[in-house]
Amino acid sequence: MTNRSHSFRMPDKPSLDGIEAKWVDVWDESGVYHFDRTRSREDVYSIDTPPPTVSGSLHIGHVFSYTHTDTVARFQRMNGKAVFYPMGWDDNGLPTERRVQNYYGVRCDPSVPYDPEFEPPAKPDPKRQIPVSRRNFIELCDTLTAEDEKVFESIWRRLGLSVDWRHTYATIDDNSRAAAQRAFLRNLARGEAYMSEAPTLWDVTFRTAVAQAELEDRERPSAYHEVAFHRPDGTAVHIETTRPELLAACVALVAHPDDERYQDLFGTTVRTPVFGVEVPVRAHRLADPEKGSGIAMICTFGDTTDVTWWRELQLETRPVIGWDGRFIADPPRGLESGAAREAYDALVGATVHTARERTVEMLRASGDLIGEPKPITHPVKFYEKGDKPLEIVTTRQWYIRNGGRDEDLREQLIARGRELTWHPEHMRARYENWVGGLNGDWLVSRQRFFGVPFPVWYPLDADGNPRYDEPILPSEDQLPVDPSSEVPTGYTEDRRGLPGGFMGDPDVMDTWATSSLSPQIASGWERDQDLFERVFPMDYRPQGQDIIRTWLFATVVRANFENGTLPWSTAGISGWILDPDRKKMSKSKGNVVTPLALLEKYSSDAVRYWAASGRLGTDTAMDEGQMKVGRRLSIKILNASKFVMSVAGEGATADPDQVTEPLDRAMLAALADVVEDATAAFAAYDHTRALERTERFFWDFCDDYLELVKTRAYDTSSAEGASARAALLVALGALHKLFAPFVPFVAEEVWSWWQEGSVHSQTWPDAASYRAAAADGDPVVLAATAEVLRAIRKAKSEAKLSMRAEVEHVRVSGKRVGAARAATGDIAAAGRAAGIDFQDTDDTDLTVEVTLPEAAGE
Numbered sequence: 001m002t003n004r005s006h007s008f009r010m011p012d013k014p015s016l017d018g019i020e021a022k023w024v025d026v027w028d029e030s031g032v033y034h035f036d037r038t039r040s041r042e043d044v045y046s047i048d049t050p051p052p053t054v055s056g057s058l059h060i061g062h063v064f065s066y067t068h069t070d071t072v073a074r075f076q077r078m079n080g081k082a083v084f085y086p087m088g089w090d091d092n093g094l095p096t097e098r099r100v101q102n103y104y105g106v107r108c109d110p111s112v113p114y115d116p117e118f119e120p121p122a123k124p125d126p127k128r129q130i131p132v133s134r135r136n137f138i139e140l141c142d143t144l145t146a147e148d149e150k151v152f153e154s155i156w157r158r159l160g161l162s163v164d165w166r167h168t169y170a171t172i173d174d175n176s177r178a179a180a181q182r183a184f185l186r187n188l189a190r191g192e193a194y195m196s197e198a199p200t201l202w203d204v205t206f207r208t209a210v211a212q213a214e215l216e217d218r219e220r221p222s223a224y225h226e227v228a229f230h231r232p233d234g235t236a237v238h239i240e241t242t243r244p245e246l247l248a249a250c251v252a253l254v255a256h257p258d259d260e261r262y263q264d265l266f267g268t269t270v271r272t273p274v275f276g277v278e279v280p281v282r283a284h285r286l287a288d289p290e291k292g293s294g295i296a297m298i299c300t301f302g303d304t305t306d307v308t309w310w311r312e313l314q315l316e317t318r319p320v321i322g323w324d325g326r327f328i329a330d331p332p333r334g335l336e337s338g339a340a341r342e343a344y345d346a347l348v349g350a351t352v353h354t355a356r357e358r359t360v361e362m363l364r365a366s367g368d369l370i371g372e373p374k375p376i377t378h379p380v381k382f383y384e385k386g387d388k389p390l391e392i393v394t395t396r397q398w399y400i401r402n403g404g405r406d407e408d409l410r411e412q413l414i415a416r417g418r419e420l421t422w423h424p425e426h427m428r429a430r431y432e433n434w435v436g437g438l439n440g441d442w443l444v445s446r447q448r449f450f451g452v453p454f455p456v457w458y459p460l461d462a463d464g465n466p467r468y469d470e471p472i473l474p475s476e477d478q479l480p481v482d483p484s485s486e487v488p489t490g491y492t493e494d495r496r497g498l499p500g501g502f503m504g505d506p507d508v509m510d511t512w513a514t515s516s517l518s519p520q521i522a523s524g525w526e527r528d529q530d531l532f533e534r535v536f537p538m539d540y541r542p543q544g545q546d547i548i549r550t551w552l553f554a555t556v557v558r559a560n561f562e563n564g565t566l567p568w569s570t571a572g573i574s575g576w577i578l579d580p581d582r583k584k585m586s587k588s589k590g591n592v593v594t595p596l597a598l599l600e601k602y603s604s605d606a607v608r609y610w611a612a613s614g615r616l617g618t619d620t621a622m623d624e625g626q627m628k629v630g631r632r633l634s635i636k637i638l639n640a641s642k643f644v645m646s647v648a649g650e651g652a653t654a655d656p657d658q659v660t661e662p663l664d665r666a667m668l669a670a671l672a673d674v675v676e677d678a679t680a681a682f683a684a685y686d687h688t689r690a691l692e693r694t695e696r697f698f699w700d701f702c703d704d705y706l707e708l709v710k711t712r713a714y715d716t717s718s719a720e721g722a723s724a725r726a727a728l729l730v731a732l733g734a735l736h737k738l739f740a741p742f743v744p745f746v747a748e749e750v751w752s753w754w755q756e757g758s759v760h761s762q763t764w765p766d767a768a769s770y771r772a773a774a775a776d777g778d779p780v781v782l783a784a785t786a787e788v789l790r791a792i793r794k795a796k797s798e799a800k801l802s803m804r805a806e807v808e809h810v811r812v813s814g815k816r817v818g819a820a821r822a823a824t825g826d827i828a829a830a831g832r833a834a835g836i837d838f839q840d841t842d843d844t845d846l847t848v849e850v851t852l853p854e855a856a857g858e
Helices: 019-030 060-078 094-104 134-159 174-189 244-249 304-312 338-345 352-366 407-419 427-436 511-515 518-523 529-535 545-562 596-602 604-612 624-648 662-683 687-713 719-739 744-752 767-774 779-798 817-821 824-831
Strands: 044-046 082-084 087-089 106-108 130-132 168-170 193-203 215-230 236-241 250-255 269-271 278-283 295-299 369-383 391-400 421-423 457-459 502-504 538-544 568-574 809-814 836-840 847-851
Touching: 019 134, 019 744, 044 060, 044 529, 044 538, 060 082, 060 134, 060 538, 060 568, 060 604, 060 662, 060 687, 087 134, 087 518, 094 106, 094 134, 106 134, 130 134, 134 596, 134 604, 168 174, 174 193, 174 511, 174 518, 174 545, 193 304, 193 369, 215 244, 215 352, 236 295, 244 250, 244 295, 244 352, 250 304, 295 304, 304 391, 352 369, 407 427, 407 545, 421 427, 427 545, 511 545, 518 529, 518 538, 518 545, 538 545, 545 568, 596 604, 596 624, 604 624, 604 687, 604 744, 624 687, 624 719, 624 744, 662 687, 662 719, 662 767, 662 779, 687 719, 687 779, 687 824, 719 744, 719 767, 779 809, 779 817, 779 824, 779 847, 809 817, 817 824, 817 836, 824 836
Parallel strands: 044 082, 087 168, 106 130, 250 278, 421 568, 538 568, 809 836
Antiparallel strands: 193 391, 215 236, 215 269, 215 369, 250 295, 269 278, 457 502, 809 847
């Protein structure tokens, strides 16, 4: 608090119009949000800001969650911390590729040579995409993401995010690529990364591998087909399957070892229908006796259970589905000739759907389809961004260990999750459930183009085959590298792809493999050691609940390996934004709302008010009504601030020593309680409670306290008047600071009318100082006095009298009479009461009887 005299610079007509553009420029020029890198680590608060995916437009869900983070950043800054608040852009990966394909009407074809003069079509046709080289495609990705980032930044500035725009990064820029490649090389050297050729979840549309964390189940119609296999003696064994098209890939039948129906079958063989291939019958604990006939066919591969059976029972492989989702030309072993080859040839080149129809017809014709298919619906695995069910094909991929196959590492990562402070706390269970349910390591390679390349080359043998077990690796000082266009040490470009030469690894890293290093990238890991030591490990990770299994977990994995620590100490998990039908908003559902029109219609502060009204971990509806409330609040802050300054008059001081009157001290005592509660709420990452307490006090301050003291405040000749004016200004200064994290534009505007510097660089209000100023003030005095005033107003309103009408007499009785009596003069002035008397009674808390002029009842 300050006790200097003030001159006021209020506009004639305060307005929200143009307020964002005005203060965004001032903040940028003044550097009020710049990180002070001279401060030691204990004085720093660092935030691992989520890098939004730059593949289209921001939506209202971004505004919601990023506002939550910004309130934290602003509070910590005012609480004396040097806040490291960077912004990243997640610009690599599939979403960017899809956007570039549709925007420019092109598709990447690595076989096409680079064209340095290439210009995209003037009228792009997403349905007739032009093939371009990988380098041309990546250049288009770079161009479009740069433009998208400018749009994103302009919206973030308009929203008032207190980001230090000197600290930005993109997940595809040189620093990020070098960091991701460096971390991978170190993972590889320590045995935490490895290559494996194995069954892989595969998206046939995008022709890329998919990790467990990117899966989602979708209910799809299907059917059970009862099919007859045949024993050597010709008797039938019936199985039920939803994937009859995979009969050509069948390698065994399996039943539970305790299933009495099939004891005599274990260790024998049966022949597949249509194809006539002999396959073994085996026992395995995962076979479900209650499902269908209790015996199932194992195919390579229909689902992840097939993979488990295949691996544990050490079965052979009969692949039939290719990377494009169609049946491959070469038949699997056992189907190379005769009727089996003829049947298989009928499926070559067919999609899974068509192959299923053709196989069912062949089963009907052979008499091995028992009855008709029985329709069902069941969950099917999809890539979260895909449109077709996933297949499982055998591919060579890179993996990073994550505890999925290592119990000790799993327990270590669960322990890391327990070291982390979670807001809300129950989100920890989602993390632990995910880690506990992992069934494989993290697949980090993708068969895409725009991403961070693996920094690996392979020597080719005399036949031109890559020697995968002898990778050629760059040194760290060579990073970043692109093996598709750069040459490893000891080779020349003319040896690329030739026997005795080399080849570059064609894959790129999963986008999470880079984003999981966002704390290290933003902190200057191995690039700016001074910055890194001041901000890492970071203090706060804000993020959505749906990416606990991906971004949060993967970041913990990488920091655990590289730094031996958590990447941050606290995680704040946002809820989802719901549409008016209470459904989660998402781009895939087409129900998202973009924010710019709302920011322009209601003001940025109004939209921030709506966002701040939603707690962490709680789903919140997109509510324009709440934005209207926020706009009214913003306008009220402008008008109330001007009114207080007008009442206080030029030369007034916010001097707490001048506050002498019981009602003024009661107000400051109530203010101290609010500051204490708001501070505690922010410390607990409950920004919503901090806003609720501040807003409730503000409206009571405007509706009750201002009305009660304004007559006294206009009296410039008395100590009682000076007390009111000083109390008003003390409270006004506190309110401007309390509102600053939520409505930063309005708070800055009203602060500028009477104070120097930015409100956002001020010290957060201190409850103890207001309590000291209140001396023996009791908040009950303010509450009781306000209750009496409201009763007087109600009586006038019911009598249809002006609030300026005189009141003959007011009688106040009850247990809290003493509290109201302390402000008799203020009640009389505000209520225009000719007489007031008080009576202590025990029958009620507080009763107010108002006698109006006789004419009022006529």
